Amino acid sequence: QKEVEQNSGPLSVPEGAIASLNCTYSDRGSQSFFWYRQYSGKSPELIMSIYSNGDKEDGRFTAQLNKASQYVSLLIRDSQPSDSATYLCAARMDSSYKLIFGSGTRLLVRP
Amino acid sequence: EAQVTQNPRYLITVTGKKLTVTCSQNMNHEYMSWYRQDPGLGLRQIYYSMNVEVTDKGDVPEGYKVSRKEKRNFPLILESPSPNQTSLYFCASSPTANSPLHFGNGTRLTVT
Numbered sequence: 534q535k536e537v538e539q540n541s542g543p544l545s546v547p548e549g550a551i552a553s554l555n556c557t558y559s560d561r562g563s564q565s566f567f568w569y570r571q572y573s574g575k576s577p578e579l580i581m582s583i584y585s586n587g588d589k590e591d592g593r594f595t596a597q598l599n600k601a602s603q604y605v606s607l608l609i610r611d612s613q614p615s616d617s618a619t620y621l622c623a624a625r626m627d628s629s630y631k632l633i634f635g636s637g638t639r640l641l642v643r644p
Numbered sequence: 645e646a647q648v649t650q651n652p653r654y655l656i657t658v659t660g661k662k663l664t665v666t667c668s669q670n671m672n673h674e675y676m677s678w679y680r681q682d683p684g685l686g687l688r689q690i691y692y693s694m695n696v697e698v699t700d701k702g703d704v705p706e707g708y709k710v711s712r713k714e715k716r717n718f719p720l721i722l723e724s725p726s727p728n729q730t731s732l733y734f735c736a737s738s739p740t741a742n743s744p745l746h747f748g749n750g751t752r753l754t755v756t
Binding site for chain 2: 564565575633634635636
């Protein structure tokens with residue numbers, strides 16, 4: 534069973550809209566969560582990290598964590614065509630040091 | 645410039661010919677890790693290292709070896725590569741095991 538699940542997409546949104554990306558994880562002991570953006574053929578780059586329940590905002594990005602529901606999300610406000618990429622969700626359990634990635638959601642922002 | 649450097653970027657080899665992919669970071673990070681990325685499977689962890697001389701298996705360690713003799717270097721060794729190891733490989737590092745990872749530019753390996 535995949536430990537971090539994401540819808541593969543593509544998720545298509547018009548320019549200026551809010552893109553909502555979702556991720557669920559199976560290990561209740563997971564404590565650290567990360568969102569990475571990966572352009573085709575490039576390496577993943579960190580967008581957000583979140584460690585406690587609630588929302589965390591950074592510019593146009595908001596990460597949301599609900600540990601009771603084992604659910605992490607990333608909201609991208611005012612989506613731009615340059616946001617078109619694959620978004621990877623990752624979870625780490627503090628008692629081990631493996632960082633497990635989901636398969637990624639491909640986001641397309643239409644001009 | 646703070647970075648994780650992998651070499652080579654592209655590698656084509658034949659089955660059974662030993663190869664090493666190098667990884668070096670200049671950020672004095674304690675934690676380093678290797679991932680492979682395959683279509684539909686995402687990033688899967690091969691090995692990781694908490695510090696010098698401390699390494700451990702990830703989820704897909706079979707067919708790979710690593711070493712961490714110095715803090716900055718974490719080479720990935722394929723003693724006898726096989727076609728199913730054809731993949732895109734990423735090295736990554738972080739200040740501690742709980743910090744976000746910084747990724748290298750990747751190595752695209754083809755084994756024929």
